[in-house]
Amino acid sequence: MARVLRGDLLAADLCRTVAEGVLQMQGEHGVTPGLAVVLVGQDPASQVYVARKMAKATEIGIRSFEHRLPEDTQEGQLLELIIQLNADPAVHGILVQLPLPSRFRADKVLNAIDPAKDVDGFHPVNVGRLSVGAAGLIPCTPLGCLMLLDEVIQHFRGLKAVVIGKSNIVGKPVALLLLERECTVEVTHIHTRNLPEIVRTADIVVVAAGSPRLVRGDWVKPGAVVIDVGINRITAPDGRSRIVGDVAADEMGHAGVVTPVPGGVGPMTVACLLSNTLRAAQMAHGEGECRQDELSSRRRSKVAAD
Ligand code: NAD
Secondary structure: OOEEOOHHHHHHHHHHHHHHHHHHHHHHHOOOOEEEEEEEOOOHHHHHHHHHHHHHHHHOOOEEEEEEEOOOOOHHHHHHHHHHHHHOOOOOEEEEOOOOOOOOOHHHHHHOOOHHHOOOOOOHHHHHHHHHOOOOOOOHHHHHHHHHHHHHOOOOOOOEEEEEOOOOOOHHHHHHHHHHOOOEEEEEOOOOOOHHHHHHOOOEEEEOOOOOOOEOHHHOOOOOEEEEOOOEEEEOOOOOEEEEOOEOHHHOOOOOEEOOOOOOHHHHHHHHHHHHHHHHHHHHOOOOOOOHHHHHHHHHHHHHHO
């Protein structure tokens, strides 16, 4: 049987580490890390995500500032709020919940966030830093995937990794992080030919397609590590609504490791957001710059040594 790699447990562990970091910042600098979350409109899924992030932030001692803006907010008003948050020393991290209503230019809004407070890691400056291997804030879901992989893989060098999905939010940054670990990375997408054959070559499969049961058992080589990022709401045969990933989980018995959905990458995304907020606060107070993915492997080494 494949090992089920529980992201909820690792996320709880990471949140404890972040909570300790928050206490340390308060003790050393008299500063409490602050996270501002901006939500425009009434999208039900976004409301749930924002509530979850704010509650977790508060639980571990991060100050959260919630800005709920009505559906008819103008882009200029949102940009004005971002300028204020950029200038506010109590705010170390700014997250604008996506998707924004379609009339907003999301790139313009995200580009307005100070890169030093860009805890989602979507600003072009942070994307550029990631691509050249420099210190910056790394997108939360890809960082969470890497931390999960760090739990089960000691030596990445030379492993073949296949990433399914090429979005700016997940697929591309995951591929960059795996390249930085010196994997041989193949990025695939909806127009890729022979996807099953490509996936069969992989030691590591990261799936972020948004397509339920896309990755079947016979696509996955025995012993491979499979990270399922997908979140899909489906109606099960019993008529109930369920959340499933992009992997046919019941066919993964021969895989080495599989992350579950729910309880896999999702909780890691929230934990990494809080970790990024602490990191942004530390950097604002002059603590040394270091890539978060390096911190992930150092953390793993420390746990192994303890
Ligand atoms: P997206 O729609 O922006 O990108 C999807 C990518 O998958 C595209 O590059 C597309 O070409 C590719 N794709 C789609 N269908 C495919 C197929 N049949 N074969 C091969 N490639 C295919 O989506 P996204 O924002 O990257 O999110 C992907 C999934 O991950 C979604 O289910 C989303 O809900 C989930 N997600 C989860 C978390 C989390 O915290 N767990 C965070 C972000 C996204």
